[in-house]
Amino acid sequence: MKNFIDICQFVLVLMGLMICGLFCTSLIGMLPIKGNALQWCLIGGQNILAFILPTILTWKMCFKASPIIAIEADHLPALRMICITLLIYILALPALNQIVYWNQEMTLPDALSEFEEWCRAMEEQAEELTTGLLNSTSLFPTIINILLIGVLTGIGEEFFFRGGLQRMMVWCKVNPHAAIWITATVFSAIHFQFFGFIPRLLLGAFFGYLYWWSGNIWVNSFAHALNNSLVIVSSWCINKGYLSEKFDMFGVSEGGLPVFAIISAILVSAIIFMLCKRGVLVGTRIIPPEIPSKNLENATESK
8 A cells, every 4th residue: 555655656756746847847838949949949948847856856755766766867878778779679670660651640530530640639739749840950960969859858758757756666566567667658649649659659668668777767768768769859850851752661561461570570579589588678676765875886786
C-alpha cells in the first residue's frame, strides 16, 4: 500500500510541476521573436522547465534523495554499452522503418472516422511544424536543431520518462518489465500522434531497457539523441540533394513480404538474446527509496 501511495504522490507532483513548466514555457511565446528562433526558445524552455527541472525537483521533494544519483546521472556511461546501443539501433532501422510505414498506412473502421480525421489533423500539424524547422540547407540552423531537438530533447525526455516515471516505479518495487512498458506507453501517448504510436512505443521500450541494462541515464539519452539527430541530419542531406527523398523508406517493403524488416528483427533479437545469455545485458539492482539521501552515494558505489 505504501508503494502505491508513493507512486501516486510522485506522479502527481511530477505532473503538476510539468504543467507549471509548460505554462512558463508558453510565456516565451510573448517574447518579441518569430520564426525558428521562437521555436528554438520554446523547445529549449519546454525541455528544461517541463521535463528536466520537474524530474529533479520531484525526486528531491518526494524521496528526499539526491536526484542526480537517484536517476544514475552521476557517472559516465561505459563505452561497451554505447557500442551495443549503436549496433542494435543501426540493425533495427529496417524493422523500425517498416513498422513506421505500417502504422502510417493504418485505416480505422468507419465508426471511428471522426477520430481518424482528428488524428490525421494532429499528424499534419506536427509534420508542418517539423518541416518548418528542418526545411533548411544552411549549416547553422541544422547545428542548432541537433543541439536542441536532437540532444536537449533526448536528454529532457529521458530524464522525465525513464529517470522519472520508470525509475520511480522500479524503486517502488513494480516489475521492471511492467515499468518499462507502462512508461513507453505513456511516452508514446503523450506525443498525441496516433499514426506514429507503435514505433514510438517500441523506441520508448528500447530506451527503457537500455536504462535498465546499463544503470546509466546517459546511455538511453544517447540513444534518444541519436534517433532525433539522425532525422535532422538526414533531412538536411535530403534538402542538399545528398540523399534520396526516400531515405526514410530504407528497408521498407510497400507490398509483399518485408524481407529486410524480418532479417533486421531476427538479427536484433539474436544479438539481444546472446548478450543477455552471456550476462552482458542484465537488469541493474535498484536502490530502495528508504535509504536516506546522504547514504545513496555509498550504496551506489557498492553496486
